[in-house]
Amino acid sequence: xxRQHAERVDLAVxxxxxxxxxxxDSDLMTLWLPLVRRIREPYEGRxxxxxxxxxxxxxxxxxxxxxxGRTTGLTPRYLEQLYAFGTLDRSADDTRVVxxxxxxxxxxDEAAQAIDSDNVEWFAVDDLPExxxxxxxxxxxxxxxxxxxxxxxxxxxxxxxxxxxxxxxxQVHEAVRGCSFDPANFRRQILATGSLVDTGEHLTGTSxxxxxxxxxxxxxxxxxxxxxxxxxxxx
Amino acid sequence: xxRQHAERVDLAVxxxxxxxxxxxDSDLMTLWLPLVRRIREPYEGRxxxxxxxxxxxxxxxxxxxxxxGRTTGLTPRYLEQLYAFGTLDRSADDTRVVxxxxxxxxxxDEAAQAIDSDNVEWFAVDDLPExxxxxxxxxxxxxxxxxxxxxxxxxxxxxxxxxxxxxxxxQVHEAVRGCSFDPANFRRQILATGSLVDTGEHLTGTSxxxxxxxxxxxxxxxxxxxxxxxxxxxx
DNA sequence: CCCCTTCTGGTCATGTCAACCTGAACCCGG
DNA sequence: CCGGGTTCAGGTTGACATGACCAGAAGGGG
Numbered sequence: 141x142x143r144q145h146a147e148r149v150d151l152a153v154x155x156x157x158x159x160x161x162x163x164x165d166s167d168l169m170t171l172w173l174p175l176v177r178r179i180r181e182p183y184e185g186r187x188x189x190x191x192x193x194x195x196x197x198x199x200x201x202x203x204x205x206x207x208x209g210r211t212t213g214l215t216p217r218y219l220e221q222l223y224a225f226g227t228l229d230r231s232a233d234d235t236r237v238v239x240x241x242x243x244x245x246x247x248x249d250e251a252a253q254a255i256d257s258d259n260v261e262w263f264a265v266d267d268l269p270e271x272x273x274x275x276x277x278x279x280x281x282x283x284x285x286x287x288x289x290x291x292x293x294x295x296x297x298x299x300x301x302x303x304x305x306x307x308x309x310x311q312v313h314e315a316v317r318g319c320s321f322d323p324a325n326f327r328r329q330i331l332a333t334g335s336l337v338d339t340g341e342h343l344t345g346t347s348x349x350x351x352x353x354x355x356x357x358x359x360x361x362x363x364x365x366x367x368x369x370x371x372x373x374x375x
Numbered sequence: 376x377x378r379q380h381a382e383r384v385d386l387a388v389x390x391x392x393x394x395x396x397x398x399x400d401s402d403l404m405t406l407w408l409p410l411v412r413r414i415r416e417p418y419e420g421r422x423x424x425x426x427x428x429x430x431x432x433x434x435x436x437x438x439x440x441x442x443x444g445r446t447t448g449l450t451p452r453y454l455e456q457l458y459a460f461g462t463l464d465r466s467a468d469d470t471r472v473v474x475x476x477x478x479x480x481x482x483x484d485e486a487a488q489a490i491d492s493d494n495v496e497w498f499a500v501d502d503l504p505e506x507x508x509x510x511x512x513x514x515x516x517x518x519x520x521x522x523x524x525x526x527x528x529x530x531x532x533x534x535x536x537x538x539x540x541x542x543x544x545x546q547v548h549e550a551v552r553g554c555s556f557d558p559a560n561f562r563r564q565i566l567a568t569g570s571l572v573d574t575g576e577h578l579t580g581t582s583x584x585x586x587x588x589x590x591x592x593x594x595x596x597x598x599x600x601x602x603x604x605x606x607x608x609x610x
Numbered sequence: 611c612c613c614c615t616t617c618t619g620g621t622c623a624t625g626t627c628a629a630c631c632t633g634a635a636c637c638c639g640g
Numbered sequence: 641c642c643g644g645g646t647t648c649a650g651g652t653t654g655a656c657a658t659g660a661c662c663a664g665a666a667g668g669g670g
Contacts, residue, residue, distance in 0.1 A: 147431045151384050151473060196382045196471040200461035223603070224459040224475045226435035236431040238386060240459045277602065284601035325628060348647040349635040366519035367512065368458070560659060583616040584666040
């Protein structure tokens with residue numbers, strides 16, 4: 141059962157971090173994610189997902205959180221395991237690496253003040269550079285999961301602040317799903333889920349009728365993980 | 376970035392294998408899965424999921440397939456990665472193990488002639504013994520995934536043969552979902568998806584009107600994996 | 611030959627959802 | 641101070657999907 145070859149399997153944990161930022165050309169909100177420039181071979185100079193080796197004293201999720209804090213200085217509003225990638229050819233040299241990848245949502249205005257250090261840069265998901273390893277596949281899968289989960293779950297929460305208007309929430313859905321929704325129908329559907337709480341306050345300062353401010357019902361879980369509760373694998 | 380402690384992280388691959396068998400007390404079909412008895416500490420004598428250490432020359436999915444063949448002698452009709460479990464306390468001794476778990480569906484009548492060797496035994500998911508490690512949590516999660524996926528995907532395929540009647544397909548859904556469906560409505564919904572092909576043949580020998588035999592449309596994928604095609608991570 | 615079973619197709623009431631319409635409420639320019 | 645512009649907020653309508661139910665068709669068994 142032990143390892144027969146001299147080589148071994150290395151375990152890495154990477155994270156796909158999503159934030160919502162205004163597009164440079166249009167004023168619409170689009171998806172962005174931070175990448176780090178590789179300073180070592182293989183793929184030196186290429187952009188890659190933030191991550192690191194898994195040390196024995198760290199939990200998988202803890203490692204993903206640490207990576208997130210190291211590269212962006214932020215704490216995620218949502219964090220979930222994406223997939224474990226482990227094909228033989230994904231490392232390009234003769235090492236064998238299995239990457240357990242997480243995906244996270246961070247606050248939009250927090251992401252604006254995030255650190256933009258030398259080797260970390262934010263990219264729009266529609267305009268990514270060439271990535272190292274199989275990271276392009278990973279990002280595509282993460283975007284697909286985000287889009288799919290947005291349809292049936294309430295993870296839009298992760299992009300917004302404590303209180304928000306229905307228009308803001310709708311803009312998040314439109315940015316991620318990539319299509320526009322009827323404001324009236326969107327209101328009816330969202331309110332029908334019972335996951336929103338009316339704060340009674342209104343957002344003022346707009347040049348039109350002041351919209352109501354809502355808050356998420358904290359009693360409802362943001363996403364259905366089945367028997368696995370988030371942030372805890374209830375071992 | 377390297378491992379700081381003397382201990383390391385070991386990587387295991389386990390598989391939750393599902394088959395449909397008639398219940399011993401009732402004649403209804405129920406979910407069963409094979410477990411292996413541990414012959415070593417920790418948890419010696421307890422039942423556990425089939426699995427093994429990941430060797431550097433094996434793909435993750437290949438390892439899962441190998442485990443499946445070793446314990447049941449079967450090839451899966453469906454195989455998908457479930458989750459990577461990696462909390463610190465899941466090994467009960469001072470080793471650190473990360474388990475990448477797959478789940479699989481095998482043929483019902485093939486499972487009947489499957490090997491029932493000394494240390495391998497099939498159990499009904501509703502009547503499981505105490506399991507080793509956190510394997511009970513893993514099984515619960517796998518059952519939840521199977522039930523959830525059955526609602527929107529066409530993985531019932533994995534339990535059936537090449538051709539089948541609508542009643543057989545309905546029985547699979549009823550066994551997994553745990554409720555009964557109206558035959559007429561079930562027919563309408565399934566046929567509306569366009570994933571079934573009428574073979575033109577009928578099943579004879581029954582004591583009632585002979586039902587039509589259908590076949591799955593091979594052009595349609597059994598499940599939506601997004602950018603990740605099954606059996607291939609398109610690295 | 612009648613009866614029982616299941617298959618197969620159909621109807622009907624209900625609920626859901628997208629498209630559309632209308633009044634409400636606020637800011638701003640004149 | 642007042643009317644126009646804009647968005648919010650709620651209601652209506654028609655198309656479509658869903659679930660409960662019904663009835664004829666087609667076999668085998670007593």
